[in-house]
Amino acid sequence: MSKFTRKGKKGTPAVSTASLPDIIFMLLFFFMVVTVMREDDPKVSISKPSATETEKLEKKSLVDYINVGTPIDTRFGTEPKIQLDDSFAEVADIQFWIKENRDKRDEAEKPLITTSLKVDSDVQMGVVTDIKQELREAQALKINYSVNKGSALDN
């Protein structure tokens, strides 16, 4: 009998944590790859309208965002304003902004650039029409009206 009992203390041995760094590194690399750093501070409040016939935007790095809505900081007034990157802008600034963004990218990617319009539901079409005219002048013809998924009839 005593031949089969183990000598020394019993109990489970500690789990080896040697592979923990590897696991963490794996997660780390995953998040490093999916992270997109170009997230701007919103300066205007936007509640997007909803629609059903939507498509996904394929490559985030090839999308430029134009935000239109009423400023969050009421010192800037209550009229809808345009936000490009991190600052307020006028309609007249858009063409230059588009050209600047286009120059940053590779030649092969240029035709794939999409301009996404993030516009608040309550904004009137006047400013949106002006923006669209500027985009046409700047030859940025691929646009996307950013929306939430949902029934469009409830807008």
Added chain:
Amino acid sequence: MARRPLQEINAGSMADIAFLLLIFFLVTTTMDQDIGILRQLPPPIPDDMPEPPPVKKRNVYEVLVNSRNQLLVENERMDVRDLKEGAKMFYTNPNQDPDLPILTRQTRANVQENINLLQQALAKDPSNKQLKTDLKKWQGKMSAIELIGEYDELPTSALISLQNDRGTKYSMYITVQNELSAAINELRNELSEEKFGVAYSELNPALSDDKPKILAIRAVYPQRISEAEPKDISGGN
């Protein structure tokens, strides 16, 4: 000088460092996919552009939205809920309505004849670009017929014309755009279900198998939503 053996670096804190970085990237990651309605804007019109030829009234589905978010479709007031059905009627004209476009049957013989004529013309004048694009167009129709059979085709000038006032609310504009897209997508889905057994939205343009199917369905139901040059309709603000 005697060499000391290299001391091994303690890797115990490696996990902590990795954790720190991991948490940083976790916080900065935004996972939300941007979705939206994709549209292609028309290029700017040069000043010396000649007036386009007049289009038959029955070939244009006119949608106006005023500053009070009301719809005027083909000169009649319409609720936005009925817009989808209206647009589908325009695309198919099932009752031979004289106010809606005449669809022409594209038969195999007819398309083949056009291809032959173009090829003969092209043989005489090989550098003519217009002829080349025409030939491509008809060959596209031929491959559509081979896939889904003979079909009724919209006149090339038929289009949905959308006009809005500067005072229209953006959400209303999106609703109208969405309903018009929904009409076309439903028609495409129905056709695709009937011919290929899968919905149009399930077809993958990256697959060489699906690509011709998508082109064929697009030939039958092209997406022709045109936005008029901006102007004030009712001066509202």
